[in-house]
Every structure is written in C-alpha cells, then in structure tokens.
Amino acid sequence: MNVEVSIASTNDDGRVFLTWTPVQCTARLIDGSGVGSAVSVTLRNSAGSVGQLVFDTVRSHHGTPTLQLSLPGDGSPVRFWIAGQFQKPSLDFGDVKLEVVDDSSAAVLSSTPMMVRVRKNAQTLSATERDRFLNAFGILNGQGAGRFSEFRDMHVSSTLGESHNNWGFLPWHRSYLLDLERELQSIDARVALPYWRFDQPAPQLFTRDFMGIPNANDRVQFTPGHPFQQWTTEGQTGIIRRQRFPVSTRPPGLKTESQTLAFGNGVFDAFGEPFVGTAAGGIELNPHGGAHTSFGFGWIISPPSAPRDPMFFLLHCNVDRLWAKWQWFFKRSSDTDPNAYHLRQPPVRVGHNIGDTMWPWNGVTGNPRPSTAPGGTLAASALTSAPGPSPRVRSMLDYQAVLGGAHLGFDYDDVPFEIPQPAIT
C-alpha cells in the first residue's frame, strides 16, 4: 500500500518548490483495500529536515507541522494544503521531505522531497547558496552574450519613464525582479534572488567571494574562478563600483526598515509617493535613491547604467521586500483599496495606472512607450500561472494571493503569509 501525493507547486522536472504561501495538494491511497477501508495517515516532516513544512485542511496561515488525514480505501483523493513553515526555509532541494505515515503501522507510505525556497538576506546566505546564485547569474550574463543583456536594456535612459518617478515604480520593479529570478531558476531551480539589507551592515556581501571589493580604481575584484570575473555588459568586462562606506557599517543617511515602513502610516500615496526631488517622496527617494548613490561612484549611482552592476538587483530586491513587508503589516494587497495603491483620478502616465499593462512585457512600443521592448513577455513558471506573460500593475500587488487566486511564486524570509482579517484603516 502506498500513497500518491500531488502538489500544485511542482516544476516541469517533477520537483516541488514551496514558499510560505499555501498550495493545494491531494493524497490518495494506491493499492488500498477498497471501499470502506479508509486508512488513517499522518503528514509530517522527515526527521532531520532543514526546511520545514506545515499542513492544513483549509487555506490558512495556521498550518501545523503534522496533519492527520483519513484516506479512502477506494483511492479517492483527499485535499489538503501545504506551505513552508515561516522562518524555516531550505538550504537546498530535498532537505525537507513530506512523509505520509500509516498511523497503525508507522510505515512511511510516501516520501516527497521538496524545497522551501524564499528570498533571503544576502548577508545570511550559506556559501553554497551564495555560489549557486552567483553561478546562475554568471551563466545568465554569459560573458555578455547571455539573456542578461535584455534585462540591462530594460532600464536605460530612454526607458526610465516606465519605471521611475511615478506610482508604478514599485510594481514595475517587482515584475522586473520576478522576470530575472525566473530566468535564474530556469538555470538552477534552487535559486532565489537574495536582497541587500542596506539599513544594516553586510560584511559577508562585500567580499571577493560574493559581490566583490573594488581596487583603488573602483574596479571590483573577485576571487579567482568567481562567476563574475568575466561579467560583461555592453562589450566591457568588469564592474565599476566604489565602496565609500566601510563594509562593517551600513551606508549613512538611509532610512531604517522601521522608518521606511512607518512613513505615511500605511497610506500608499505617502509610502509610494513618486520621487519629487529632494523635498519629499516616499521609498523611491529614501532609502532607494540613497542606497544607489551611497557607493560614491560607479555604474550603480546613475539610473541608465545601474543595472550593469549585478548589485542593482540585490538592492532592488530589498526595496521590494520593504514594500512586501509594508503590504503585509498594513494589509494592503487589494487592488481596489485606495490605501494600497494610487487610485485617484485623473489617470497618470500609461504604465502606472492600476489596470495598465507594463512595458516591456506588453510588447508595446512607440510614443509614449520606448521604441523597443527587449526581453519579450514575462517568464513563465511551472509553479504558478500568475502573473501571466503581460502583467498589469494590479497583478503585482497581491503577490502572495492572500486574497485568493494564484501567487507569484516568491516570498521573503522575514515577511509571513497571513490571510488578512479586518484591514487596518
């Protein structure tokens, strides 16, 4: 007698990747004793698991490490929900297994390896996780011949109106990161984009083994064999980035996480206010703009050149995490909530209104959009149908599907999944 488990979050190669967001599963008996002979089983984490799983019979944020089910003897499936246990992510695929155990015999009827894969603080990555990410990113760059060039082309002078200085700054960059992350996962499915938590010191990040240390000419140095040694953009190999603040400290002058999230008291029209020079503005000004310029010099301090430096993506991953955490805390996932996104009339520039599709994934070119649309549609995922090839601004809000529907397939290590009870007003 065995149990067949089917999990919604399964890759094309049959491997299961989970986040904190519950996904639907079924379990059914194989070679059971027929109608009337139900078997009582318990779902549990395998012994010694690194990542941890939680289970529930309904979609909730109250999953438990074990769950008892009664499986009909005729093989009818029984539905349940599975998620990664918050703050217990995996380090590698297979370091957690879902076991289905016969309650009467204690026999393991099924064992399914999986990975609880979430975006983590780069400062905390293991050497293996770090190298896995760097390796995938190096392959994506392909010494200048890889698909990374298309990501670079999405963020140049002539395209900045699509992504900056308007309400869509946060959703556009969320889509940009998701697209890049899915490309990395097509190279190595175990990879999740790490974030640079720029309001804290990150000495592990600024090393030759990770994002490098510049020499006296601001040319970033790596250990021999590092995947970024041959990093090439626009025909030039190497990365230019000064390190103006000591690596044992954080950049000065940036808002802390708490200050960032507290700004505006849960109102998006303050928190996400488009950058209005030095006089006002929410997250786009500080800490985002300040994080970019904190290095003192290098590609990363200038908008058209910033994505030439892979550090750009770790910086923006933290910006996105801050938005995600704000959304969680203030319960701002709904695309009809005027506190969750700018919904006031009149409409703003196309690409930034809640119902607009976003360039370049929509393929739209010509005034007022840029003249080309590099990269094509947004990368698909076998784990989820969202957000689709041409996402709208609204697609980026409820990334965890706390309000139902399909999630976007990523989570942050310190932002839980929580189905909102009455919203904070």
Add this chain to the structure above:
Amino acid sequence: MTNVDDYRKAFAAELGRESTASPAVPPRAAASMNPGDADGISSAITLFRDPAQPVDARLAALEQVQMATFMGPGFDKHRANYRDALRAVAIADGDAQLRATALEYLALQKDEVARRLLLQGIDNSQQAIVPLAKAVQLLGHDDHGVAVPVARKVVGGAADLDAKEEAVRVLASDPQSRNVLSGILADQAQPSELAIKRIDGRNFVGPPNEPAGSPRDREITSFTPNLFVTKWVDPSVANRYGVMVFARCVTA
C-alpha cells in the same frame, strides 16, 4: 514555530516607535525647500556649484542631486543646469576632490566636455584631474572610438600597471586589438594565472577562463623530464617568438 500573530505584535511595537502622524520631510532636504524651488534640486545644484560653501556640504548637495536623477523624466528640467554645474566645477574648481568627482559624474553621462578634459589630462599630466588609470577607465565607459587609440598608447608606453590594466580592458572589447592583446600576454613580465588545458589529445597552457586552444594559449608540443616545449597558438605571436624551449639544467 513562529506564531504570525506574535510576529505581528512584535513588529507593530517596533513600528510604533517610528510612526509619525503625518508624512515627515527628510531633515536633510528641509533646508532646501523654498517657494521657487519646489523639489529642492535647483537649490542643491546651486549649493554644489558655490565655491564659498564647505566642501563637505557641496559633496552632500551633489549626492542629493545625483539621487534626484533617479526621477528619470522628472529630472529632465534640471538636466542642463546639472550638467553645466558639473562642467564648471570639473574645469575650474579650487578643490581637487570636487573637480575629480564632478569629472567622474560627467563621464558617467558620456559628456563631451568630460571627454575633452580626460584627453587633456592624458596628454599632459599637469592638467590631469584624475589619475591616468581612472582617465582611461572613464574614457572606456564613454566612447570606445575615442578610448581605443588612447588605450593602445598607454599599453605601449611607460604607464603604471593600473593604467595598463585599464587600457587592456578597453582593448579587450575591440576586435581590432586582438593581436595587441596576444602580444601583451606574451611580453608581460608579471606573473599571470595559467592553467593546463586539454582538448582532442592536445595540451595547452593559458588563461584559465578560456577554452583550450584559444589564441592566448601556448600548445605544449613536447614535455620530458628535462625539456618543455611550447608554441603560441596565435600565429602572429608564434612568428615573433617562435618555438619556446625550456630546459632544466642539472645542478653542479
């Protein structure tokens, strides 16, 4: 197991210490607000350009303006003013650090005045605003058409190693400079990292990150306990150096 409700309460306590009744203006920007300068950028550019202000204040103002460039199109109305301020400071400011920083920022924008200043400094070190290595690097970012001849001159001259490295990087992306690069590798007296590589039964020694048999490799044509014979893969280099024979001499 982390309880989400407890996690929320703890985070709420943390936020409660920071929450404000109304959106706060970042303190650094407050001084720049005036009715005629709603976004503070013009004031910051003026401060940056003012030689009567302390250098630290001018650098801070410069950083604020550079942050503002992330407005994208929203910064367009300030772009000419910013460029002019950078040019003025790079050309004639009394503070060397400010001149160098202004020149670096201008070069990031691929500015023609920056290009002229960099070339002047390369031709005449008395007029250099940034070190030679940085000048070559910035030119390489700007325009390869300008940078390549400069890089060839630096590589062939008596420049320091840092400058030569930057020059070699400029040449590395120029298809016409392949032979120059092969020659550099052949000529250089500095140690470089090499690896033994094999393909189709042939052995090569060369840069580890390039496939076996690449133009910068040397093929090991013979190897005995006392003799090691190599030949450059690149025909032009091989013509210049011929077959290289290393012999181990027996000690007396």
